[in-house]
Amino acid sequence: ALSILSAIWVWAVIQWPKTWLSVPSYVFAAVVLHTVMKFWLASEACYRFVEDRKSSALELLLSTPISVKEILHGQRLALFRQFAGPAIYVLVADFIFLILGLRGTDLNQSDEKSFWVMLWLAGMTVFVMDLFALSWVSMWVGLSSKKANRAANASIARIMVLPWLAFFLLITMLATSSLLTKIHLDEHVVLILWFALAVANNLI
Numbered sequence: 641a642l643s644i645l646s647a648i649w650v651w652a653v654i655q656w657p658k659t660w661l662s663v664p665s666y667v668f669a670a671v672v673l674h675t676v677m678k679f680w681l682a683s684e685a686c687y688r689f690v691e692d693r694k695s696s697a698l699e700l701l702l703s704t705p706i707s708v709k710e711i712l713h714g715q716r717l718a719l720f721r722q723f724a725g726p727a728i729y730v731l732v733a734d735f736i737f738l739i740l741g742l743r744g745t746d747l748n749q750s751d752e753k754s755f756w757v758m759l760w761l762a763g764m765t766v767f768v769m770d771l772f773a774l775s776w777v778s779m780w781v782g783l784s785s786k787k788a789n790r791a792a793n794a795s796i797a798r799i800m801v802l803p804w805l806a807f808f809l810l811i812t813m814l815a816t817s818s819l820l821t822k823i824h825l826d827e828h829v830v831l832i833l834w835f836a837l838a839v840a841n842n843l844i
Contacts, residue, residue, distance in 0.1 A: 645672060646733070661744065663756075666737035670760075673730050674767050678774055678800060679792070681723055685775045686782030686791035688715060693783065712779065719775050727771060734764050755827055762835045766842075773799050773842040803841040807834050 691697075738760040747753050778795040785791035810833060814825060 645669075645676065661740065663741055663744070663747065666741055670734055670737055670763065673733060674763070674770075675800075677723075677726060677730050677767075678770055679796065680726075681719070681771055682774045682778045682795045682799075683788060683792040684722065685715075685719055685778030686785065686795065687788045688718075689779055689782035690785055690788040690791055694786075715779060716775060723771070727768070730767065731764055734760055734767075755831070758828070758831060762831060766835065766838045769839060769842040770799055799842065803834075803838045806841070807837050810837070 738757065741747060741756050741760075742753055747756055774795055777798055778791060781791040781794045782788070785794065811825070811830065
């Protein structure tokens with residue numbers, strides 16, 4: 641899936657270089673890559689436990705001398721082997737987009753370039769943390785869900801949807817309250833708030 645998306649993006653660059661070699665295009669491509677990767681990981685992390693519960697294989701496994709810690713370690717090791725390569729691929733693509741944005745003509749002022757660097761570093765950090773959190777939450781939810789898609793959706797809601805809802809709620813409250821006179825909501829403050837909420841949600 642990641643290869644197909646990359647091929648589509650390269651084709652679009654060849655067809656419309658002025659449109660696709662731009663800041664909005666880089667951000668859009670990164671969001672798509674991140675989202676696909678997270679949905680993929682969430683579905684795979686919970687699938688094994690859901691299927692093992694349905695087939696009673698999990699009960700058989702728990703009756704062996706293997707501890708729960710070892711079972712989880714094995715599952716996380718399998719996920720790491722499956723997703724380490726694609727995750728590195730996405731991070732490399734993020735770094736390329738970061739460099740292309742700095743070398744392009746869309747960002748002229750030093751403030752714009754510094755924000756651009758902050759944006760990508762924050763996005764890459766949250767991406768990695770989301771993957772770890774999704775792997776844990778998906779396995780946990782998979783132990784109590786009857787269907788893998790429900791478990792994946794529940795994990796995605798907790799890790800991907802919840803912080804965005806909290807972010808929009810917080811921004812709306814700040815924008816409509818008297819705190820607006822004390823806190824200047826420039827792009828840097830907004831980015832820091834989003835980053836803090838995403839990191840806090842993952843840690844919780």
